[in-house]
Amino acid sequence: MQKPLAIFLMGPTASGKTDLAIQLRKTLPVEVISVDSALIYKGMDIGTAKPTQQELAQAPHRLIDIIDPAESYSVANFREDALREMAEITASGRIPLLVGGTMLYYKGLMEGLSPLPSSQPEIRAEIQAKAEQIGWSELHKELLAIDPVAGQRINENDSQRIGRALEVFYISGKTMTELTAQKGEELPYDVMQFAIAPQDRAVLHQRIEQRFHKMIELGFEDEVKRLFLRQDLHIDLPSIRCVGYRQMWEYLQGEISLDEAIFKGICATRQLAKRQITWLRGWTSDIEWLDSLAMSDSYDKMKKIIELKL
Numbered sequence: 001m002q003k004p005l006a007i008f009l010m011g012p013t014a015s016g017k018t019d020l021a022i023q024l025r026k027t028l029p030v031e032v033i034s035v036d037s038a039l040i041y042k043g044m045d046i047g048t049a050k051p052t053q054q055e056l057a058q059a060p061h062r063l064i065d066i067i068d069p070a071e072s073y074s075v076a077n078f079r080e081d082a083l084r085e086m087a088e089i090t091a092s093g094r095i096p097l098l099v100g101g102t103m104l105y106y107k108g109l110m111e112g113l114s115p116l117p118s119s120q121p122e123i124r125a126e127i128q129a130k131a132e133q134i135g136w137s138e139l140h141k142e143l144l145a146i147d148p149v150a151g152q153r154i155n156e157n158d159s160q161r162i163g164r165a166l167e168v169f170y171i172s173g174k175t176m177t178e179l180t181a182q183k184g185e186e187l188p189y190d191v192m193q194f195a196i197a198p199q200d201r202a203v204l205h206q207r208i209e210q211r212f213h214k215m216i217e218l219g220f221e222d223e224v225k226r227l228f229l230r231q232d233l234h235i236d237l238p239s240i241r242c243v244g245y246r247q248m249w250e251y252l253q254g255e256i257s258l259d260e261a262i263f264k265g266i267c268a269t270r271q272l273a274k275r276q277i278t279w280l281r282g283w284t285s286d287i288e289w290l291d292s293l294a295m296s297d298s299y300d301k302m303k304k305i306i307e308l309k310l
Contacts, residue, residue, distance in 0.1 A: 004090045005309060006189035008106060009099045009302075010035075010280060011196040012273035013243075014207040016292045018051050020196060021099045023299050025059035028306060031089045032061045033082055035100030035109075038242045039064040040073055043227065046220045047244040049211060061099075069239035070232045075108035082109055086189065095306075096189075103279045110191065112184025117171040119164075127163050127170075136162060147175035192309065194302055195280050196290040203293060208269045212244065216262060224248040243268040 007030065011017050021032050034040075038048040042065045051061055062085045067073055082105070086096040098106070131139055136159045143162055144151030146169055154161045165176045172179065198204045224245055227233050233240060235249050244265040251261035280287065288305060290298035 003188060003190040004095075006086060006096045006098065006187070006191050007306065008035075008191060008193045009097060009196065010103070010106060010194070010287075011101060011292075012204060012276040012280075013049075013101055013269060014204060014211050014273065015101075015197045016295060017099050017101070017196055018055060019295065020290070020299060020302070021097060022055060022059040024097060024303065024306075027303065029094045030097035031092075031094050032059050033085050033089075033096055033098045034061045034063045035078075035082070035098045035102050035105045036064070037073070037078075037102040037105065037238070039100070040066050041069045041239050041242075042067065044069060044223070044239065044242070044245070046215050046218050046223045047248070048242065049215070069227060069237065070230075072238065075104055076113055078102075078105045079108050079113060101276050103276060103283070106283075110187050112186055114180045114182050114184065116168055116176070116179050119167065120171055123167050123170050124163065127166055131159065131163070139163075139166060142166065147177050149177040150175065190309075192306065193284065193287045194290055194305075195287045196292055196298060197277060197280075198292040200293070201277075204273055205270055208273060209266050212262065212266045212269060215244070220244070221248065221258070225252060228252045243272050 009017055009021060009024075024030055025032060036048070038044065039050050039061075040063065041048070044050070050064060051059075063078075063081055066081070082098070086098075089096045098109075127139070137156050140151065140154070140156040140162050143154070143165055147165060150165045154165060156162075168174070168176045168179065198207070227240070227245070228249060235241070235246065235253075240246060240249055247256070247261040247265040247268060250256050250264075251258050256264070288302070290302060292298070
């Protein structure tokens with residue numbers, strides 16, 4: 001039986017994915033699903049470069065503004081939500097177009113999830129107490145003995161990942177390496193994969209800087225202030241760790257100046273873009289690469305390739 005079609009449009013931040021998706025939505029029977037771990041949060045619009053109301057009117061995006069910044073959201077949550085939205089789009093006779101730059105979401109969707117156990121607060125507390133008693137470097141040695149592969153991969157100062165790897169073993173009796181080798185269900189779609197980025201990395205850096213300054217002009221500081229004034233939000237939450245928000249939070253805490261926050265925010269965004277490109281280059285050879293600097297050519301190329309499948 002033939003699998004239904006789905007399209008991935010991936011790429012680093014500020015590469016023009018949204019603009020391209022809007023153009024495709026105008027001429028092809030596609031519906032957009034956002035694949036972005038920052039756009040899920042309500043009230044975080046400017047710093048996440050969320051599509052504007054005008055853009056959303058032209059191409060509605062599913063899976064944006066779905067949770068509060070105080071809530072958590074995992075790859076497993078995304079996979080469940082995305083599969084539901086994809087099934088709904090397919091049932092209506094249209095094609096899911098998944099657009100965004102959160103690569104772990106694409107990976108979880110495409111390959112399925114390994115059966116890692118959910119976190120257990122009491123086990124976490126036990127590991128934390130042990131760390132306070134003997135230190136994280138000793139726990140790292142324990143991890144090396146239990147799971148040499150994970151132990152060598154995880155830095156001895158990375159307490160969060162050391163704690164999680166030990167927690168997995170304490171709960172399941174199996175190592176993180178064993179469990180992550182087991183894949184879940186694969187995606188029941190025939191997937192066409194595209195990635196867009198400027199061929200010249202310097203252009204991407206320039207775009208990121210310009211966009212960050214534009215966010216400041218649009219009131220990014222006030223947006224973060226509103227979050228900062230809430231009693232239930234803090235810097236260790238995934239929402240506040242989003243690039244830009246973390247640096248602005250440090251400024252509001254009085255740790256750095258506004259200029260430093262802007263500079264650090266731009267640097268963090270560039271680092272994110274570099275990681276996204278590196279991940280994409282190693283992801284699969286089945287990606288059609290598009291050039292951000294030739295948007296009309298990229299649109300024509302992508303449209304032509306999709307139409308051959310229809």
